[in-house]
Amino acid sequence: LNWRLDPELSTGIIGEVGVHQLDTVFWILQERPEAVHGFGQVMLWDDGREVPDTIQAVLRFPGKVHMIYDGTLASSFDGQYDMFYGSDSTIMLRDQKAWMFKEVDAPMLGWEVYARKDKFYTETGIALVANATKLDSLSLSPTDPIPGQETPLWYAMAEFLENNAFGPYPPAANYQVGYEATVAAIKAHEATMQETSITLDDTLYDIG
Template identity: 40%
Template sequence: MGRRVGAFGRRGTLPLWPPTPAGRIPLRGEEGNEEEGRIGFKEEEEAMGEQWTRREFLEQVAAAALAFSAGLKERWAEAQEAPVPTEGEKFRLAIIGSGNQGRTLMREALKIPGVEFAAVCDIFPPHREEGLKLAGPKARGYEDYRRMLEKERKEVDALLVAVPLSAHAPIAMDCMEAGFHVFCEKAMALTIEQCQRMLQTARRTKRKLQIGHQRRYNPIYHHALNLIKKGTIGRIVHVRALWHRNHPWRRSVPKVDFDPRPWGYPDLEHLLNWRLYWATSGGLMAELGSHQMDVVSWFLGAKPLSVMGMGGVDYWKDGREVWDNVQVLYEYPDGVKVVYTSITANQYDGYYEQFMGDKGCIVLTQEQKGLLFLEPKAEVEWAEFARKEGKAVVLDTKATTSKDKPKVPNTDLTLDQATGKSAYQLE
């Protein structure tokens, strides 16, 4: 496949990826499990023009994590206040698409008290069987989701949809038309027009439609946004986001007696590896970039004005259609530039979002950690309770702040793994 370059601005458009070929929309495949990369910070001897020892580097990272943690306890506490069913009350779910990602959703949902799965639907028998094992002996299995909607109308409270991207819109809309609330995996749909129709259907049927951008529910991200709104890192001037892995994004295709053609797939390869073909996938930008660019727009409170990018099938020459690498540059209001890359032949940087302001930088790594790095000229409200030790910011163990007021510390001290000292974690 030849390399393509796409860009759109205020006056015209060129597709960043090819349009979906005409034809029947497949109904079911596997929503895959996003394989996590590993984030790494370069431990160069020379950093920012000065000599750093490994100890100093680790102190800087530890201090950044500690600085970010100020206020994070409150965000976690808020997250724990979500309502759950009362004792004895059941919340019954059904799932359409019990592949890898579908089963991941099931496992997470089953951790919530009172949640159970009444039905599992998947056109591929091995996936359906695995889903039924998770759901338990009372769950009912279906091959055709339309039959499940008909039979389970009075038994199910809400539906999870974890099917190939091309099938999100038709299945989610059918579910809402049948009276069900819907949690649909990201990306929302394959086209903007499909997204609009899904939203219109939700409003008309008065059904809840939730899209699986899990960063929106992560207390770490809400805490980072709160810091940004408070001006901790000043005016945001640049953003960098990436998702790098060393993996072909391909699944092995077992030899089983199953014909997917009645469901719109030419063969089992196109069913199980639907992400690799334009008829069913939006490629790296849809499957990975949608997570991170959603965060960028959320944090900036704006939509991009223009974008240009490039990519191609340059490494994995295995018959795939979607690109194995993309490099994209976005322009947002107020001159903010966003650089996004997703590659499949090197995992060194893993995945993260980095927001750079004129007073500091927030780095959100692998959805599990937040780091705050301050510019030398920055002044923060808790600065009087901290001191600089080399290049690290060390928080005073004798005082902290709570809601902007001094507070006598308690014994809840966090050990700084880099220095072995007790560093008080701001609340």
């Protein structure tokens, strides 16, 4: 039995995987979504499961900002990444790296002249990374791992051990942060299962 396929227990793709993207967006925007509309279907794994293997969810934030989440188990193409679209530039977060793609009429910031540049088809991404000049001398491609950089699990364990030895320190992300992302993910899954819109009232984010 796979509880991830049980509609009574599973929170679907957005609850299993997308909750991390939701948390990232909440942190960057410092806002919580006001509503969510979802779509979902079983596109490939037609084995009797009721939980969709392919979904889309649109979350509406204050200030006319929307987040669009796409997730599928039907194709591995393009992997996992986050895009933040703005009027001056677009930021892409992928794996443990980030790039900025500027609009042609965007004002100069000054530092980007010295930054590492990576080609993405017809676009040029400005690498948002420390020690970019030193990395250039190593002739690394955009997909190569950065020397000396560890995995997220390594950093999490290092922080845990340091806190245990020298703490306690206040958490970088407390229970409220995790709760809010989880609430939004659960409601997004509900919207996906029903293919409808759900308003996310502020009271939903209140633990009480």
